[in-house]
Amino acid sequence: MAEVEEPREQVSAFPSRRSPGFPTGRALRPSAKVLPEHARGHNRSLVLQLLYRAGTQSRADVARGTGLTRVTVSDLIAELMSEGLVIETGERESPRPGKPGTLLDINRSAFHIVGVDLSAFAVFRGAILDLDGRIITSAEIPLANSVGADASDKVLALVDELVAGATAPLLGIGVGSPGVVDREGVILSAPNLGWTGLPLQDMLAERFSLPTFVINDANAAVLAEHSFGDANGDIMLVKIGHGVGAGLLVGGSPLYGSRYAAGEIGHVVVGTDGGAECSCGKYGCLETWLATPRLDARLERARTSADREDILRQAGHRLGIALAPVVGALDLAEIVLSGPVELLDGPLSQATLDTLRSRTMEEFHGHVVLRMTELGDDIVLRGAAVAVLSSQLGFS
Amino acid sequence: MAEVEEPREQVSAFPSRRSPGFPTGRALRPSAKVLPEHARGHNRSLVLQLLYRAGTQSRADVARGTGLTRVTVSDLIAELMSEGLVIETGERESPRPGKPGTLLDINRSAFHIVGVDLSAFAVFRGAILDLDGRIITSAEIPLANSVGADASDKVLALVDELVAGATAPLLGIGVGSPGVVDREGVILSAPNLGWTGLPLQDMLAERFSLPTFVINDANAAVLAEHSFGDANGDIMLVKIGHGVGAGLLVGGSPLYGSRYAAGEIGHVVVGTDGGAECSCGKYGCLETWLATPRLDARLERARTSADREDILRQAGHRLGIALAPVVGALDLAEIVLSGPVELLDGPLSQATLDTLRSRTMEEFHGHVVLRMTELGDDIVLRGAAVAVLSSQLGFS
DNA sequence: GCGAGTTCGTAAGCTTTACTAACAAACATG
């Protein structure tokens, strides 16, 4: 019995079955046939998802929650238990009549995940996380200006260290990298790290024999916000640091763009009144207004706190100008900012919101929410872990 | 055996089975369980899709094209033939060895579709189309300034006329309407027609007992461009007329937005240097630069052809300014313009493209293509028909 | 002309999956 379609052979922590999931649902791609076993995988994910989210409950509860019958749920649960993914946690103490149910939960400590963030300044950060996305241990390796192969060697070294220190079977490795990353985890271009066409995902998967996922850092961040934050509906996460980038989640799934460059808004020119010269050669790019080095430099020159506020407000204003057409086109529910709180939270984000409101139509887009993420500096790390979770367990 | 989930009972042209399709594929919705019959529906659509696109071929060809076995394909084809959707068209004249296959095709003249465009100026347009989207007959009804119930009565009258003149069983009714339309085909707001919360889809479905789909006009247009035009990848269709709106297709499916207002970019302010006062009260909205009445008025005041060109170029420039952040955020493959060719095709679209190139990053988004649609004034009509096709046959 | 090889479509039987029906176990309530 040959596997139907398994493009890349990766060793999984699960003995029997990899959740196949459905074809991506794209109406027009030459989408694949669906076999009964695919349906099984879908329902399996459904059960897993319910347990993950709603927590401890009985088989009968799961049956009601998914719409499947108790028989089918029992069967799926047996499979999941044999893989060690689900455990029985005892009996329900019954305040109601009838036989008390056997309570189930995801075995939240049975597997760990390696998450890596390559987007911080001058340092690669990594961590081991549990299935709930909590950080168990973390590690760092200074970048020391390395680029190219030196830099990718440091990624390998960092993951080496994390994998060696793991205290539970690993579900996989997730990496959030700056730059343009394709669907196979090849980093097509990451100028700051001197990478072009680096197949980091394959390199890691081969070296560690673990399911590995390399994605863009802003996409990782928006995944984290979706899973661990309060995000609902279509959201855009704007990540402001040494550069400016964004991740978009539409209908629950990340938007890649036609050449994997979705969210690359840092070098879009903002406004029609010039602006400072950018490293890219143009004038008035979003990064010239918002990248933290530029912003810090401008703030240092400020004399009064009113000056500081003006500078921050101006930056926020520019962000609002750039985001207004995007909000209009996508009808976003939420815009989340990620970056240095002391810069972003306050006059800057307030000015962004004000500008957004004054440049879009209240009736259509007045409902858009703008806020800071509450996930702090771990957002990319945790988002990379979500990518692993989502692919290995079949949900996000 | 109860239907699993059929929110709205609609009479279909098909006796036995409505293609159920899969849940929308949104990772995080409380997505539904999948039964074997859902898989069947998916594979059924796959076969239909292949026949629709690739045209005449044998059962064995279909099996190779879909990855299903010849046995399964035979079974599905038998089902489709019993519904009158597929017919045998003769034997292949064999240049190759082996038994010649029996050629099959979609029965392209067996069903017709009603398509309606409510977005034209001062007139409602409708047509009967065949399964290939060709217009068989068309009809119009002058709007004569009616609004509210008078206007919706005219829609009913127009569809009455078309349905009465149909010469084949109807697959369904598709309507492209201006304004904000939700997923159930309720027109939440269409100011020009005086509609608020008008359940047009239900009204038509009930009156004609046919599957009916009411969608936004720009979304219809982008569907048409996708199906009948050359569009590939993620596209945005910008529809310029008395207003300015857009439809977005991401990963092959339309983008609705969190409150069904995606694509409503007409009242986004463009640039940071003021602009004319808009009917909405703001200054410098995209519509003040591009809506055809404003543009025509400005062009009438032009003295020389150089003046005319300047005006058109300025308008195109503004469109480029508005689109640059959207291109950056979505990494669009293509932007398609729909509207009066004499205004849009030439200096205007050239200026839009120039502006787009000068305000985005060549490496990331230099590949974006900007062009006029070739579907002309029938684009909404045909897109509305695509909505019917896509839902009733399970593809687009 | 004819056997060998190829391709097509179908028949029969198998495997997977989720379903229904039925039941024993375990509990609350009157």
Next chain:
DNA sequence: CATGTTTGTTAGTAAAGCTTACGAACTCGC
């Protein structure tokens, strides 16, 4: 303590696509 409720499991059924096998119809080489 009898009754009703809820849980989880066993047994059997229906749907779907698969594999295997086969007759029909064709081309090609001798």
